[in-house]
Amino acid sequence: MARTSRHARDVAVVAFAQSDHRRNTDELSEVEMVMPVLHRVLARTGLKAGEIGFTCSGSSDYLAGRAFSFTMTLDGVGAWPPISESHVEMDGAWALYEAWVKIQTGEADTALVYAYGKSSPGSVRDVMTRQLDPYYLAPLWPDSVALAALQARALIDAGETDERALAAIGARSRASAETNPHAQLKGAVPQGAYQVAPLRTGDCPPVGDGAAAVILAAGDVARGLCERPAWITGIDHRIEAHGLGLRDLTDSVSTRIAAEQAGVFEGPVDTAELHAPFSSQEVVLRKALGLGDEVSVNPSGGALAAHPVMAAGLIRIGEAAARIHRGESDRAVAHATSGPCLQQNLVAVLEGDRT
Amino acid sequence: MTAAASPPEVLRAPLVVEFPFTRSLGPVQSAFLTGLRERVVLGVTTSDGRVMVPPVEYDPVTADEIRDLVEVAATGTVTTWAWNGDPRPAQPLATPFAWVLVRLDGADTAILHALDAPDPESVATGMRVRIRWATDRVGAITDIACFEPADAPADPAFPQAAPHDGIFADAVTGIVAEARLDYTYSPGRAQTAYINALSERRTVGERCPSCHKVYVPPRGACPTCGVATTDRVEVGPAGTVTTYCIVNIKARNLDIDVPYVYAHIALDGADLALHGRIGGIPYDQVRMGLRVEPVWTEGGRHPDHYRPTGEPDADYDVYKELI
Numbered sequence: 095m096a097r098t099s100r101h102a103r104d105v106a107v108v109a110f111a112q113s114d115h116r117r118n119t120d121e122l123s124e125v126e127m128v129m130p131v132l133h134r135v136l137a138r139t140g141l142k143a144g145e146i147g148f149t150c151s152g153s154s155d156y157l158a159g160r161a162f163s164f165t166m167t168l169d170g171v172g173a174w175p176p177i178s179e180s181h182v183e184m185d186g187a188w189a190l191y192e193a194w195v196k197i198q199t200g201e202a203d204t205a206l207v208y209a210y211g212k213s214s215p216g217s218v219r220d221v222m223t224r225q226l227d228p229y230y231l232a233p234l235w236p237d238s239v240a241l242a243a244l245q246a247r248a249l250i251d252a253g254e255t256d257e258r259a260l261a262a263i264g265a266r267s268r269a270s271a272e273t274n275p276h277a278q279l280k281g282a283v284p285q286g287a288y289q290v291a292p293l294r295t296g297d298c299p300p301v302g303d304g305a306a307a308v309i310l311a312a313g314d315v316a317r318g319l320c321e322r323p324a325w326i327t328g329i330d331h332r333i334e335a336h337g338l339g340l341r342d343l344t345d346s347v348s349t350r351i352a353a354e355q356a357g358v359f360e361g362p363v364d365t366a367e368l369h370a371p372f373s374s375q376e377v378v379l380r381k382a383l384g385l386g387d388e389v390s391v392n393p394s395g396g397a398l399a400a401h402p403v404m405a406a407g408l409i410r411i412g413e414a415a416a417r418i419h420r421g422e423s424d425r426a427v428a429h430a431t432s433g434p435c436l437q438q439n440l441v442a443v444l445e446g447d448r449t
Numbered sequence: 450m451t452a453a454a455s456p457p458e459v460l461r462a463p464l465v466v467e468f469p470f471t472r473s474l475g476p477v478q479s480a481f482l483t484g485l486r487e488r489v490v491l492g493v494t495t496s497d498g499r500v501m502v503p504p505v506e507y508d509p510v511t512a513d514e515i516r517d518l519v520e521v522a523a524t525g526t527v528t529t530w531a532w533n534g535d536p537r538p539a540q541p542l543a544t545p546f547a548w549v550l551v552r553l554d555g556a557d558t559a560i561l562h563a564l565d566a567p568d569p570e571s572v573a574t575g576m577r578v579r580i581r582w583a584t585d586r587v588g589a590i591t592d593i594a595c596f597e598p599a600d601a602p603a604d605p606a607f608p609q610a611a612p613h614d615g616i617f618a619d620a621v622t623g624i625v626a627e628a629r630l631d632y633t634y635s636p637g638r639a640q641t642a643y644i645n646a647l648s649e650r651r652t653v654g655e656r657c658p659s660c661h662k663v664y665v666p667p668r669g670a671c672p673t674c675g676v677a678t679t680d681r682v683e684v685g686p687a688g689t690v691t692t693y694c695i696v697n698i699k700a701r702n703l704d705i706d707v708p709y710v711y712a713h714i715a716l717d718g719a720d721l722a723l724h725g726r727i728g729g730i731p732y733d734q735v736r737m738g739l740r741v742e743p744v745w746t747e748g749g750r751h752p753d754h755y756r757p758t759g760e761p762d763a764d765y766d767v768y769k770e771l772i
Binding site: 219251 | 530550640671677
């Protein structure tokens with residue numbers, strides 16, 4: 095069946111690379127961490143840095159504690175002579191969205207998208223409180239685990255899950271990560287003590303450093319660079335009110351709307367790469383995306399196996415695309431999140447050509 | 450058994466980022482925070498008639514401007530909670546507590562705060578709580594010290610929110626959002642080597658294996674070629690002033706008399722100019738092409754400034770590519 099395109103141009107992920115995600119990368123500056131990933135993703139297409147039409151990155155200065163830290167990583171791209179470049183202070187999934195729009199406008203045929211995060215220099219739980227409303231929330235320093243735990247309790251109270259089921263999500267994720275050479279946590283990992291109850295260590299993502307990169311290309315360029323391009327047949331992102339008390343934390347309205355707009359429900363999906371840093375969030379996302387047991391969810395291990403902040407969402411798109419490249423998936427959904435308790439969500443549908 | 454080569458020691462140092470963001474309040478947030486100072490909890494009515502506490506100025510669904518303030522009770526019901534057995538430094542309570550979302554009586558939405566409770570067994574969704582006010586209140590969310598359990602049924606004065614004009618004497622119009630984050634900064638391999646060499650009064654750069662340019666200070670990558678610069682080379686000590694400016698404004702905490710000269714200096718063997726102060730010569734005699742060398746002070750880990758070497762000036766053609 096021929097794909098029907100809703101966009102001006104057919105755009106595909108043609109290559110994906112990521113670092114080995116580790117608890118600590120003291121010996122590496124950001125550019126030293128990112129550069130090998132950029133070289134690897136370029137090598138997969140044979141493109142040289144100078145042949146890329148548009149470059150977009152995602153990261154956050156708050157992780158490094160230094161202003162404009164992302165400019166340093168541009169050294170790893172080879173930004174002289176001047177290149178067409180942009181940056182989002184967000185997960186790289188949103189950098190990918192910007193690059194996808196750039197290609198849709200016809201101003202570029204290829205794009206390099208990368209993202210990185212070094213959480214190790216600071217305390218990421220405290221750092222993330224600085225993204226909260228500065229009037230009502232930030233002065234209380236509710237950390238990222240605490241907010242996720244409020245959502246987990248709401249789900250348990252609503253009868254949608256229980257602590258045993260949450261533990262099983264973490265265990266399944268880390269078992270899946272056994273075959274992922276880049277994952278930080280893999281295999282049998284103790285569920286551990288309560289961090290903020292009802293969430294235990296095993297329900298929370300590991301703190302780690304890492305980077306990821308993808309290359310996007312349009313139409314015949316994509317076909318020339320990749321044997322089986324992962325066509326982005328739909329992509330959309332939606333945001334909800336910041337106030338947690340305004341939202342039904344057991345649901346993700348923004349994910350559902352983004353999925354409808356991206357066309358997720360127009361056909362079956364076989365793979366879902368969900369950016370669910372906390373086990374409880376997978377419960378919410380599965381419901382919003384209508385995923386049944388037949389769908390392979392986070393075969394990479396997901397964010398519970400490796401969570402380089404600002405790269406983890408882009409990695410979901412990259413992992414979903416890589417499965418299509420390898421012929422292990424025909425139609426995959428990739429998801430990225432940002433903000434407390436799944437406040438903002440991006441959903442993409444990736445499809446491979448059928449023979 | 451032979452010992453594995455130990456990785457090169459990487460420098461690290463504490464890095465503290467503190468920012469007292471000063472923020473102004475709009476009419477709704479001003480009324481809410483001033484109200485807290487006066488032990489009055491205000492909400493705002495949304496376009497569809499719901500009462501939102503804490504209030505915002507624009508409807509989250511329609512984006513309409515909303516200004517209709519109402520008063521709600523200081524008692525309410527927990528809608529969800531999480532037990533925080535190990536409070537972090539700046540959180541509302543130093544002893545284990547529950548994070549709670551509380552729907553105050555008269556409100557349709559919930560407010561996030563801390564609940565002072567002895568243990569998780571004493572907390573449940575649906576439990577009744579009331580505000581414990583801070584002793585010293587300034588017009589901030591922390592004027593609510595926390596919530597505490599309350600057996601009381603819904604406050605009969607607030608079966609529903611009551612209109613409120615939001616007017617208080619001496620309204621709070623801004624807050625200072627204090628924040629401090631602690632980091633351990635590591636400059637990475639290339640810059641560690643540079644800094645360590647400086648403390649031995651040597652300057653090292655790194656050469657790009659592709660374009661052969663020598664970068665000082667090295668950051669580990671060639672920004673032209675986008676490849677790692679691993680070939681370490683010693684440069685200087687002398688160099689050439691490629692361009693300069695005369696500084697006439699004294700920086701705070703800087704013990705240097707103005708005017709002084711701040712220059713770009715291409716060290717011999719480097720393909721990138723670094724910057725430094727020029728001393729040992731009247732400021733109005735500094736010129737492009739001036740040959741200079743670094744001056745280290747006793748115990749200094751980096752050059753304090755650069756002074757003339759006394760050599761003839763460099764030809765313009767020699768350094769014009771480095772300006």
